Amino acid sequence: MDEPARRERLAEIAPDLIDELEAEAETDEHVLPDLPDAEPGAVVMRAAPNPNGPWHMGHARMPAVIGTYKERYDGEFICRFDDTDPETKRPDLDAYDAILEDIDYLGFEPDRVLKASDRVETYYEHARELIDLGGAYTCDLPGEEFSELKNAGKPSPNRDKDPETVREEFEAMVDGEYAAGEMTLRVKTDIEHKNPALRDWVAFRIVDTPHPREEAADYRCWPMLDFQSGIDDHLTGVTHIIRGIDLQDSAKRQRFVYDYFGWEYPEVLHWGHVQIDEYDVKMSTSTIKSLIEDGELTGWDDPRAPTIRSVRRRGIQGEAIVESMTELGMSTSDVDLAMSSVYANNRDLVDDGANRYFLVRDREDDPAVERDVVGGPEAGHPPLHPSHEDRGDRTIPAGRVVVEESDLPANGDRVWLKGFGCVRHVRDAFEYVGDDIDMVREEGVDVVHWVPADESLETLMRGVEGDVRGRAEPAIADADVDTVVQFERVGFVRVDAFDPEPADGAGGPTGEEDLVVYYAHP
RNA sequence: GCUCUGGUAGUGUAGUCCGGCCAAUCAUAUUGCCCUCUCACGGCAAUGACCUGGGUUCGAAUCCCAGCCGGAGCACCA
Incomplete structure (x- = not known):
């Protein structure tokens, strides 16, 4: 008796068991856990890549998981490029499209695509509002000096400036009257907070290097990730934030800003780092980039490189990667992805054809x-x-x-x-x-x-x-x-x-x- | 140093919240057998795990305590 025949027979003798069987089959397909507090039709998630190169395999996890949840909850998938550092994490102009192409190959299409560098004025406006609420102050202390005070739980002497002065100095930051390192805008949190990572963090700093995008090249006063991302998540209606454990403290930092504004913080899920076996080359955008520049690799799609483009060129279907990535689940501990799992998924997809x-x-x-x-x-x-x-x-x-x-x-x-x-x-x-x-x-x-x-x-x-x-x-x-x-x-x-x-x-x-x-x- | 966070087979995962149905699920891996003019696909089987030590309990993967080991943050990076 084959499967359909067996089912038909079961339907005759025990119709209630069939329902049970189908209910089970349905939940079994959900490899990923349910999102907390998720309303179908009202889930908004974002992937927030830094456009500093095409993606390596580890990056695939974000669209794989977000895309899968989007499909489950009929949600929204925003791709927001967090390109607010023109210097140390300088954006690569080709990477914006390269990343969208990689997402497309994985089988997903973002509902909205945003660039933080297009939204700088919005961040300024919120900074002004935060200053007026007494939630931020301009600080001219060198980073090291502030760090010492902070670790001792002592406030910066700038902490109690009146809002007018702060406002003036912030406008001077925006107008480019300071050079890099001369002035920052700090969020007033709790200087004695038991977790030193949360004490009065920097919201804006000055970067002398112009942004590579022409539209953003004139800005010198740039928001830090925690400020920019926090504002954007609220403004774009993000309900569920999924990110790596390296950003574990981000939510805690951003909550101070949310509290000033009276906003409700989204649900947050963290996951650990992904390592992939099988490759000799380290999975890091900068490492791969320099190996290509040195001629050790023939390009981002060199089969020895642990990149999305590489596995794509090898004939591995995006779906196979997505399946393997979602099988990793959402645990906060670091995980190793075995390429053999991707291969097994891919064989299923390509063997027949x-x-x-x-x-x-x-x-x-x-x-x-x-x-x-x-x-x-x-x-x-x-x-x-x-x-x-x-x-x-x-x-x-x-x-x-x-x-x-x-x-x-x-x-x-x-x-x-x-x-x-x-x-x-x-x-x-x-x-x-x-x-x-x-x-x-x-x-x-x-x-x-x-x-x-x-x-x-x-x-x-x-x-x-x-x-x-x-x-x-x-x-x-x-x-x-x-x-x-x-x-x-x-x-x-x-x-x-x-x-x-x-x-x-x-x-x-x-x-x-x-x-x-x-x-x-x- | 301070602060978070985690530890289930080689790998990933379910179970942990609300202790018993868990001598622990599923997938992958490895090995063997069957199928086969491929070492593919398919079928069958085997292998293999609750970090350690105490405690609570009739009963602990699950609760409590201590320890061990790991990861992350404490940037004018993301």
Whole structure:
């Protein structure tokens, strides 16, 4: 009895059990916990990336989780670029679109896209209001001096300035009358708060370096993340903030501002850092950036880089990443994501569509070896997909063939060239023995992949572990660029290009190849 | 140093709030078997965990205390 039949039968004998079964199946699909106090149709969340480069794998967690909740609660997904530091975390002008593209690849589309650097006037207005409420003061103490006072629980001498002076000095900050480091605007919190991290934090500071965006290049007085983000979350109606544990204290800091304004703070969830196994390269935007600049990596989509673009180029579906990311749950402890989990999800997605081809690898420790085939048909005809015979067969010319050395049988032994037939290794040649499949089924002859020596394509297979060269069967020329195929007994790859241009960095095509593929996973 | 926060199989996760149905769930991983002209897909099975020590209790992964180990913040970064 198959699944639908079983269900039908159950519906006849115990209709109430069916409801129970369906209810269970539904909750099981929710890998992520329910959001606290979430009203369907009234959930607003934001991803707040810093646009300082394309995303690495760790960044995928935010859109994956927000997007998944958005779908569950029919909520809103805001993408807000927190680009308020033109200097130390200087925005990269290409990164805004690069990040939106990465989100799109993951299968989500933000309902709104905002840039903090467009909203500076709004932050100024709220700063003025906060000053009038007595909630902020201008402070000209050097950071180190303030830090000492703060750690001792002692106030800055500027703390009790009257609002008029504060207002004047803040306007002077806005007007660019101070140089970097000369003046800040601090939020008046509780200078004796038991957590030193919350004491009178900086809301605005002066940055001399102009913002790279032309629209924002004239501003010198910039808000700090906690101020900007706190104001924006309220103004854009964010109901649920999801962020990393590095921002654990942010909510506590921002609450002081919310209290001054009489606002209600959103629900907050924190999660730990994600580490990903399998990569040698550290998962950090700046590290990857400098490796690319040094030519160690061929770009953001180099298969050795732990970036979204890299796995995308390898033919891994965004959905596979989203599934793995949501499976990580929402725990506050640091987690390791096993790439094998992404691979397992991806195999599910691509196996059915991936046509099969042969690639004979030529590696130092397992070189490709050529042999003449004596006798037998002119070509082999393995199917394009074992589960879809309707897709037809490939044609692989025999004659002189190439196999991987480790697949070469000892002299006098037999091997089955898949889709062709059984041959015996005799005096450096393959003598055709026949096509009786019982030799495989009952006599234990191994089945191996092979390609013709002459008609095959010079192939470069790029992967996490580095580049591998080899020869692909001619029929792969029928595969479209950008499709995922499976090299039997090797793994899934994405067809990247035919007759590729040479690359400049370390690794990549030399220009002599007929085909470049990117290796996804076994 | 001060302040947060966390510790369930290799990895991730459920269970912890409201103690018993938990000799602990699911996924992935690994191994073996079946299927198979792929080491894919599919099917079956095995492996493998409650940080430690006390306490409360008839009973503790769950409550309490202490300890150990980890992560984060204490920036004019995000």
